[in-house]
Amino acid sequence: MAQLTNASVAAVGHDDNLLVVVVSPDSKWIASGSEDSTIIVWDSDGQLCTLHKVLRGHTQLLSGAAFDPVSTRLATASCDHTVRIWDVETGKQIFVLQQHSGGVRYVEFSPDGSLLLSESFDKTMKIWDASTGVMTMSLEGHSDDVTAACFPPCGRYIASASRDKTVRLWRTNDGSCVATFSEHQGDVWDVAFSPDGKTLSSGASDGSVFVRRLDQVISDTEYWI
Incomplete structure (x- = not known):
């Protein structure tokens, strides 16, 4: 089987440019995604990486990937408009998530692993039940591409950034937008x-970085527990 040092994980295994590299929370696995539409999962012992599985199913380039908090599942995003969830150990595809109308650029599991967030060039984000693959809600409101999104440690909110020059804060339980920040000019x-x-920080093409205290925005007492 192919082996490589951690320093050269990008150099071996794919047939085209490497676009994505992520490390599992337990540091056992490394996943790499490429323009060749494949994902390779590498088994890492800290010194060498051994090719574990090649995951095939996407039909266009890979744009994002994320392991779940316990390092057993891998979610991948592609310009083929889909998100896929894989079993890391077996390499089997668990779900194909097909609700975006544009390429998907990013995925992230919630801190407890129960939800999966995806963001797309279709200007939306989707929240999925990670155990069933069912979309639970679509977050819509940005007027241009969503460029980044993330969960806070509690997992009860999502922050998103966009080329529409705004940052938005959303609740995960009902999909409502609780705040829109418009300080950036780019x-x-x-x-x-x-x-x-x-706190919530954001950076923009105008060179600005803003840091916001969320106790001035979120009144949800459970958020602060």
Whole structure:
């Protein structure tokens, strides 16, 4: 089987440009995604990586990937408009998620692994039940591409960034948008919660970074437990 050092994981195994590399939370697995539409899962012992499984199913380039919190499932996003969930150990495809009308650029599991978030060039985000593959809601409101999205540590909200120059904050239980931030003058390219979930930061193409205290925005007392 193919082997490679961690430093050269991008160099072996794919037939086209490497676009995505993610490491599982337990550091056992590395997943790489390519323009050749495949995902390779590597078994890592900290020194060498051994090819574990080649995952085939997507029909266009890979744009995003994420392991679940316990490192047993891998979600992948592609320009073929689909999200796929795989069993890491067996390499079997568990679900094909098909509700986006544009290429999917990013996926992320919620902190408890129960939900999967996907964001797309169709200007929407979808929330999926990660155990059934059923879409539970579509988050719509941005007027241009969604460029980034993330969960806070509690998993009860989602923050999103967009080329429409805004950042939005959404509830995961009902899909409502609870706040829209419009401080940036350029496309917003990234958004992140602090590790304690108390602040929300974003950066834009105008060179600005804004940090917001969420206790001034969120009145949900459960958020702060």
